[in-house]
Amino acid sequence: MENIYLAVVLAPLIGSILAGLFGKQIGRAGAHTVTIAGVAIAAALSVYVFYQHAFNAAPVYNATVYEWALVGDLSMNVGFLVDNLTAMMMVVVTSVSLMVHVYTIGYMHEDPGYQRFFSYISLFTFSMLMLVMANNFLQLFFGWEAVGLVSYLLIGFWFKRPTAIYANMKAFLVNRVGDFGFLLGIAGVLMYFGSLDYYTVFGKAPAFAAGNPTMELFAGHPWAVMTVICICLFIGAMGKSAQVPLHVWLPDSMEGPTPISALIHAATMVTAGVFMVARMSPLFELSETALSFVLVIGATTALFMGFLGLIQNDIKRVVAYSTLSQLGYMVVALGVSAYAAGVFHLMTHAFFKALLFLGAGSVIIGMHHEQDIRAMGNLKKYMPITWITSLLGSLALIGTPGFAGFYSKDAIIEAVHASTIAGSGYAYFCVLVGVFITALYSFRMYFLVFHTKERFGESHHHSATHHDDAHHGSHTHGHAHHEAQKPHESPWVVWLPLVALAIPSVCVAWFFTEPMLIGDFFKGVIYVADNHNTLEHLREEWHHVGGAAGFALHAVQTLPFWLALGGVVAAYVLFVMMPAVPKKIAEVFSPIYKLMHNKYGFDDFNQAVFANGSVAVGKKLWHWGDMTVIDGMMVNGTARTVGRVAAQVRKLQSGYLYHYAFAMIIGLLVFFTWLYFAR
């Protein structure tokens, strides 16, 4: 199998290198051919690997590819760990990536950076695979930062645009704040377990934690080591998976082209944090404090980012806030030790959210690079495939019984309900209200885009703040031409991936809920302490109602179903029947609206305190420390003093012999006097 794993990783890398370094030589068609071939190979092999692991009980593969460095008795390696969790992630990453590659042919066909774009997304696929297939913390960190790099490159893909190059730097730096914690967590792991290898660390952890070891970060305040390590690691996840307060980069990342929003900022990279915590379940299970921390952060993200989705008018930003909220759900699942539910939601979300993003991209193409949902309406008439697939994606997102999102989200809500750790009450409230909010913002967007009256002929009161998704020095559809052009359905390379993603969005959970959540698919991979077994209730219920179909029917009796339905109805009432009402609400609750409009003030705060603050401190240190004290007083001061002394001393060297003779006599006198008295 080793060669297969290597091929999975290397095929996209080779594609990326070819398209990146020889893009000019192989041309546009050559670039997309080699990269798609690379990713297709990886996808096909991943499916094979998944099949072997899921159905043929292939043994867990854990081996070193090569030794990166050997220091003392510490061996640092590049190596793969392939078990059921890895195999699932491999399929998700490569299949979504393949869809996005195909889609890109249509979406980017006008762009002068075509080859570069394909090179980046294949490089991303490679990095993400390195991340999920790692068998040690070092390689995990490599993949972790490598996906961050590609994300940076892709958000800033249209590097002429000021907002894009602001957003990509912001994304990288906020992620670096997360990585800061992550690296400290890894350092802690190495210090206490003496290894960076997953299995070695996981093996040592229970016995280690049994002794309740503590460390003092501040003298006199002992903290549990496991808590410190897990929270540090989770800070990394907060950056990558955009959890409050490190979520600020994700909405801005929508500056990147839509295909990467789907691939990186919805389906795969942003879920790396969720994957990581699930992978580290043997560590997180040892600290209930850390789990509570995870839970509260996730719940806050799930609800409060959902609220912001309600007031966005940029189609991509609605989906982006939805992603933030759904990531919150996954993190909540981790917090209540329902890791399986978390990664299961990760998988279903990857499909339907990639679908929604690509659908949004298709709308943007159809609308000639308009992104404001207030300027759309009734697109179902012009873009039937996009319409149907987006509807399916939205239904999956809000958790309509029978759709993929239903099974995964319901499992999370059930698990939170069953949990007893600190913060679970708050989290339960958040995830329940979140269901209503999710349905509301999803169908607000859905109705405004695909139903309601056509608004694309109307004047653009908003075009100053909302811009085209695609830059295009070259493209011909300027704003001025909008009135003349009707929306149109996208070409097949764009809609085919929508259809291909719609299928798993609807039905993937029919086949995998049973093994992944109920059965023992994750046995030996995800570890759950006996008193944290929050999915147990779900299992009983599952068997009680008789599997997937029964579960969906049973849902009608549960609160989340009615909350979701309520959200859809509310969206219909507010945005289709009585479109004047939302404006009224915004006016009546204007302080709250303002707070939400300012995104709770996170961006302003960060800009004022961290960005401007560090520049101000830097200037102070430079002017005051380097220039005034060190250079001004010490260096040049020394030089001046030397100069002054020298000027004085020079006067002594008069050149007159009698001056020198006189000085010698005085000197001798002093010397002999000293000798005389010193005796």
Add this chain to the structure above:
Amino acid sequence: MTNLLSLLIWLPIAGGLAVLFGTGERNTAASKWLSLGIALATFGLCIPLWTGFDTTTAAMQYVEHANWIRLGNIEINYALGVDGFAMPLIALTSFTTVLVVLAGWEVIEKRVSHYMAAFLVMTGLMNGVFAATDAMLFYVFWEFMLIPMFLIIGIWGGPNRVYATLKFFLYTFLGSVLMLVALIYMGIKGGSFAIEAMHKLPLEMGPQTLIFIAFFLAFAVKVPMFPVHTWLPDAHVEAPTGGSVVLAAIMLKMGTYGFLRFNLPITPDASADLANIIIALSLIAVVYIGLVALVQKDMKKLIAYSSIAHMGFVTLGFFIVFKLVGANTHAALGFQGALVQMISHGFVSAALFLCVGVMYDRMHSRMIGDYGGVANSMPKFAAFFMLFAMANAGLPGTAGFVGEFMVIVAAFKANFWYAFLASVSLITGAAYTLWMYKRVVFGEVANKHVAELPDLNKREFLILAVLAVMTLALGLYPKALTTVMEPSVQHLIGCGVQSKLQTVVEGVCR
């Protein structure tokens, strides 16, 4: 070859003199080609040096020994040898020289042969510093090495070069003189100027402290450590590109190499005693300098400050060993990290200075504000610059990551807050590097000068491509380097930094 080290020292020196007096200014083309030939030959000598190097021992290899001066019963010898610390640095020096010769190829217009000769001679002298195993020989190379650097900045430098060279001189001279006093003291006391004898020389705490301070002043200036760092930004700004490259890639390493060769093994007790101060200064370098770098408007100054912050990791990695007594793996990680950082900084900072040089040659400005949107006119250049910027920000997979990672994880065990403060560089390093990159390379074309920039020519492409390969190779497979250094690291931890005040280890190490 038994005289490999001598060849590495004298071939470039003799070659430099041949360029100066042979081909000279009459035939600058021949001077350039001769210089390139000598640089390549010198670098070529590093191949047998590396492949023939025994990675199982910490002992000096390629040893050469000849009597030089005899003062009474004290000998000063022409003694050479390399261990795992010195050998990679010699290779780095010889490698850098090739790049510098190429980098000056079309750019230097006045006194081309003198320029090339200065670099070649300097290469030999720097190799001498790393290869010398006799303290006096070391000192001679150490001081002589400054002369070509003065000339390079003074002749081919910028408008404010006189201030910069004087500042450089004032700083370095103060330190070096005290180092000479310390060396003479130990030479007389122990009857030998062999560095190894000094390692074994028993010293009480008082003398150790004084000797430590004498060495510290000499080396801290070179590194440079906070607060004696302010000469570096000025020197870099005034130096021609080649000068900056050698300064950053090699000269700064002389300081940390000095710590490794003199401070730690000769005065282990004083080092342990004063470790807190050094660690504090290192962390100040990382945090304070990181913030100062953020606000620089001059690209060269920014990279110079960035160098100071990166070198802070080296001194941090060295001195946390005293906080990791008994934790040999972590101590070794700290050392290895520091050593890898020295080499990686050699590649990355050299590459960044060359990148700035590429732009300066076209625009004659180093000011960030004069640029903007360079990627539009120079896409190839932008790609290389991005790689090196990311390496400077410590991205895994590049050379810049390896050392920082090792030092941070080692520091965590010494003290959580050391690791915490050192990790701040993850954020500041990315901030100042990427902000500069954003303002210079991204964006719309800022002005018509930027629009007219021609992309890299073949020569520039070759230089940057070689550095790119090295940066990635070291990042992806640092084992090639750590294997070479490991025995010396283990020896230093096992013996070098052990106390001289107790007699227990005698026989094994002393």
